[in-house]
Amino acid sequence: MTDATLWTPPGMGDEDKISFLAFREGIPNAANELIRVWLLQALPANRSYSRPEYAQAAFLKFQSAMGQDFGFRRGNFDYYYDEEVIILLSRLDQTNLAYFIDYVLAHTKLSEFLYKHLESILLEARSSWKVGTQGDSRRLMVRVPAAVSEIVESITDKSGAASTLLRKAWNKAFGTDAEPGAAYSAAVKSVEVYTGEIFCPSNRIATLGTAIRDFQAKPSKWAFTLGSADSSNLDQLLGMMKLLWHNQNDRHGSTNYQDVSTEEAQAAVLLATTLVGWFDNGLVYRVEE
Incomplete structure (x- = not known):
């Protein structure tokens, strides 16, 4: 499954391009840093200070909803700083990282720019996940070929x-x-x-x-x-x-x-x-x- 609009390194033959552009299961490790940057933009936070204060509730509620202990703890305050958020995110494997992104999408009203930005990251990383619409929410959904997706939507x-x-x-x-x-x-x-x-x-x-x-x-x-x-x-x-x-x-x-x-x-x-x-x-x- 390939997308002709995706970038490929120069000098690749057709067979190499097909292999390079093949979609990867879940979220590829190579996209982790971009995903973390996106989450720092998308997570609920008080951004009125020079250092944003990220609500602990998003992490604690996700941990509770998943029924797993990821080591998310309530500190002396009800917020984390960005370096703490990055450490917490690093505790999630690729599957749970996808679930966390989906939880944020389902429970946070974001700008259209952030939805499109996440989809761009996932597409360029050839992730099998895409940003889709489920009811009134944006959610992660398994990517299907664009032609199939258009027919389904119609x-x-x-x-x-x-x-x-x-x-x-x-x-x-x-x-x-x-x-x-x-x-x-x-x-x-x-x-x-x-x-x-x-x-x-x-x-x-x-x-x-x-x-x-x-x-x-x-x-x-x-x-x-x-x-x-x-x-x-x-x-x-x-x-x-x-x-x-x-x-x-x-x-x-x-x-x-x-x-x-x-x-x-x-x-x-x-x-x-x-x-x-x-x-x-x-x-x-x-x-x-």
């Missing part, structure tokens, strides 16, 4: 139940506070908003499984604009719906119960986004009443 920015559910699915699958089970469930429900109406309109409580059953019973009732009428396009559409439905292993308690992994949830959300996009644009429709 779908989730719409009003309606499907867009709301799909937006929730993306936040729970690609955010720092990932909940894979909730993400997968919301992805399925976003598709069900359409499949019930398209494949079994007389059934007001139709699940995706019900729609698959009715669709499979007589596929000639429906058409899909991608591919010719005599092609296997309907079979492939049905296969995608089955793939989404049958791999939600945490839907019911059984001997085969299995928690949904983050990777499975992300795959399901990407698949649901494609299906919702097709259904929302009327590309799958009934041809026989």
